[in-house]
Amino acid sequence: MKSYNISSLNSYAQMIAVLRSLENGLGLTELTKLERNILAVLSLEEFQQGARTGSLLNHNILDSPTQSSFYRALKNLRDRKFIDTVGDRKTGVYKLAD
Numbered sequence: 001m002k003s004y005n006i007s008s009l010n011s012y013a014q015m016i017a018v019l020r021s022l023e024n025g026l027g028l029t030e031l032t033k034l035e036r037n038i039l040a041v042l043s044l045e046e047f048q049q050g051a052r053t054g055s056l057l058n059h060n061i062l063d064s065p066t067q068s069s070f071y072r073a074l075k076n077l078r079d080r081k082f083i084d085t086v087g088d089r090k091t092g093v094y095k096l097a098d
Contacts, residue, residue: 031082034073037061039082042096050086050095 023029028036041059042051056062057070065073074094077083086093 031077032073034062034065034069035077035082037063038070038073038077039096042083042094047095050093053092053094056094 023036028039031039038056041047041056041061047055053070053074057065057067062070074083078085078094081097083094084097085091086095
């Protein structure tokens, strides 16, 4: 069994607590982990003007979701008005809703 540095594990636990508090404060607790992670990626400065589905799918924050889960999450986020499509919906470019 791997041994852990208790101080590092404690720091990890504190970071998770802060993350959960932020998610609660932002009203994101009803979203799935994948949906929350998609929003996080879209909030990055490099994607302020939008991101293609390929860039989102391959981002390390998303933990390599299946394509079906990914597209279902995008649809749910779009339906709930968290994200918008940029240009024609078929371009596969998404950004945070204004």
